[in-house]
Amino acid sequence: MWSTELQQRISLERALLKQNTLDQFEIYWDQAESRYYGYGVATTNSGRKYTLYLFIPSNFPYARPSLYITDPRPLLMHNGQSLASLGTSHAMHTLSPTNGCVQICHWRDERWHSSVLLYKVFLKGLLWLEAFEQHLATGEPLSQFVSTMVGAL
Numbered sequence: 001m002w003s004t005e006l007q008q009r010i011s012l013e014r015a016l017l018k019q020n021t022l023d024q025f026e027i028y029w030d031q032a033e034s035r036y037y038g039y040g041v042a043t044t045n046s047g048r049k050y051t052l053y054l055f056i057p058s059n060f061p062y063a064r065p066s067l068y069i070t071d072p073r074p075l076l077m078h079n080g081q082s083l084a085s086l087g088t089s090h091a092m093h094t095l096s097p098t099n100g101c102v103q104i105c106h107w108r109d110e111r112w113h114s115s116v117l118l119y120k121v122f123l124k125g126l127l128w129l130e131a132f133e134q135h136l137a138t139g140e141p142l143s144q145f146v147s148t149m150v151g152a153l
Contacts, residue, residue, distance in 0.1 A: 002036070002058070009061055010036055013118040020119045025052070027118065038065070038118060042126055044133050052125050053101070054118065064112035067125050068101040075102045075132075078139040091141035093128060104128045 002010075014027050025040030038054030051071035057063045069075055074082040077092075084097035088105075095103040106124040107116060131145040138144075 002034075006060065016117055016119045017122070020123075022119050022122050025054075025119075025122045027056070036060075038122065040122070042129055044129050046133050048133065050129050052122065054121065056118075061114040061116070064107055064109055065118070065121060066095075066098075067104045067106050067121055068098065069104065070101050073100050078136050091143045092135075093131075093142045093146060
């Protein structure tokens with residue numbers, strides 16, 4: 001069951017997405033699953049579109065949500081290999097995939113805290129996508145373009 005406190009936090013998160021001009025993303029309620037999730041389509045500077053899905057755990061904001069790229073799937077690297085096949089990769093800033101969807105490493109579990117806002121998670125997702133576009137152009141790993149974001153943003 002989602003507490004009143006959590007429902008208020010979700011309302012705040014929705015408002016902050018709009019306030020920070022990230023209105024391509026929204027927080028939704030899944031009646032069948034009785035849970036919240038985030039979703040949206042991002043367009044990179046190159047014009048490519050990527051669908052991001054944010055799994056919001058029931059113990060949010062005390063637990064880190066998971067951010068996935070659900071489209072395109074498979075997400076192919078510069079060499080044509082599926083990025084999800086790498087699993088957790090420091091060089092590519094990814095965590096273990098789910099159902100073939102790449103999971104973006106946006107915050108380490110041990111650095112996550114309840115004051116981190118979801119718009120910042122989506123913002124890091126956008127930064128990751130732009131770095132991925134550079135990877136596609138050069139073949140270099142994302143770590144060449146994005147350093148570990150120690151509490152950045």
